[in-house]
Amino acid sequence: VKQKAHLSRKEKGQTGCGTRLRVLANVGNEHEINQVLDLGAEGVGLFRTEFLFMERTKVPDEQEQFEAYKLAAKALGKKRPLTIRTLDVGGDKPVPYLHIEGEENPFLGRRGIRYCLDERDLFKTQLRAILRASAYGHIEIMFPMIANIGELEAAFQLLDEAAAELDAQNQKYDKDLKKGIMVEVPAAVENLKEILPLVDFVSIGTNDLSQYVMAADRTNAAVSGLASYYQPAVLRVIERVIRMANESGTDVSMCGEMARDTLVSPLLVAWGLRKYSMSAAGIPEFKYMARKIHQERFADLSGAIAGCTSPDEVRETLRRFAAS
Numbered sequence: 001v002k003q004k005a006h007l008s009r010k011e012k013g014q015t016g017c018g019t020r021l022r023v024l025a026n027v028g029n030e031h032e033i034n035q036v037l038d039l040g041a042e043g044v045g046l047f048r049t050e051f052l053f054m055e056r057t058k059v060p061d062e063q064e065q066f067e068a069y070k071l072a073a074k075a076l077g078k079k080r081p082l083t084i085r086t087l088d089v090g091g092d093k094p095v096p097y098l099h100i101e102g103e104e105n106p107f108l109g110r111r112g113i114r115y116c117l118d119e120r121d122l123f124k125t126q127l128r129a130i131l132r133a134s135a136y137g138h139i140e141i142m143f144p145m146i147a148n149i150g151e152l153e154a155a156f157q158l159l160d161e162a163a164a165e166l167d168a169q170n171q172k173y174d175k176d177l178k179k180g181i182m183v184e185v186p187a188a189v190e191n192l193k194e195i196l197p198l199v200d201f202v203s204i205g206t207n208d209l210s211q212y213v214m215a216a217d218r219t220n221a222a223v224s225g226l227a228s229y230y231q232p233a234v235l236r237v238i239e240r241v242i243r244m245a246n247e248s249g250t251d252v253s254m255c256g257e258m259a260r261d262t263l264v265s266p267l268l269v270a271w272g273l274r275k276y277s278m279s280a281a282g283i284p285e286f287k288y289m290a291r292k293i294h295q296e297r298f299a300d301l302s303g304a305i306a307g308c309t310s311p312d313e314v315r316e317t318l319r320r321f322a323a324s
């Protein structure tokens with residue numbers, strides 16, 4: 001696979017029957033962009049901004065953040081998207097100087113958007129930095145851990161306030177900036193019908209979605225079998241998100257680990273997923289394997305998966321299809 005995968009690096013993502021698949025990269029900082037482009041990324045589907053905070057001993061100020069986002073946006077240019085996820089601390093990503101440690105259940109605590117909506121000044125600083133950087137490339141903004149409409153509206157409100165502050169200072173930014181959310185909390189799936197009309201895109205975060213659907217800590221090896229996206233319950237949730245988003249005409253992608261798992265990609269493609277964001281190391285193989293996907297088999301594959309009752313059975317079924 002390796003050598004052939006290497007050859008397909010520069011080719012665009014598509015299946016064996018020519019269905020276009022967008023293949024984007026997950027990055028943790030602005031300096032990775034050239035490297036991910038070399039590996040064949042068509043843009044960035046997830047910029048995890050928390051690393052910018054974790055690498056420092058104090059909160060990066062607006063200018064520092066602006067410089068980092070601008071550098072990444074310019075490296076990608078006007079055509080390739082840079083999806084910036086707002087600060088997603090808490091859970092397994094503690095930042096000592098932000099004082100959110102000490103919770104009994106950090107994964108169920110003040111993390112992601114919950115923290116940011118509490119710390120409005122810190123959040124607005126980041127929003128202003130992102131908006132300012134949007135004048136230099138094709139930036140999209142993504143909110144993590146959204147569970148309900150109230151959080152989404154509050155985030156939009158702060159984004160509007162940040163934009164009004166920039167207007168007052170005559171600072172430029174992209175007025176058509178696309179806004180979306182991570183779908184990684186089961187409540188967001190239940191609320192999806194109401195959320196979809198409000199956003200430009202959704203991105204499925206399978207790492208958190210799996211742990212929250214199965215009530216199994218993603219960092220606890222003892223329950224890793226439960227916290228798996230091969231669990232039929234998790235797969236059903238994912239299928240629903242893809243279907244609902246596509247039916248409403250809302251852009252949908254996946255940026256959790258599942259996105260780079262080429263065993264499961266025929267199923268995701270069969271369900272209608274066309275946009276995948278992954279650690280860049282997975283891109284060449286993903287593009288190579290995508291060309292082996294053929295739509296004549298979609299009905300059989302999704303039918304066979306619908307009948308599976310365990311992760312092992314799901315895996316076996318996917319392997320059987322891959323080998324035949």
Ligand code: PEP
Pocket residue numbers: 046048088184204205206207208209255256257
């Ligand atoms: C996810 O939860 O799937 C995700 C992509 O976000 P993170 O792994 O950063 O929580």
Ligand code: MG
Pocket residue numbers: 144184205207208
């Ligand atoms: Mg997550």
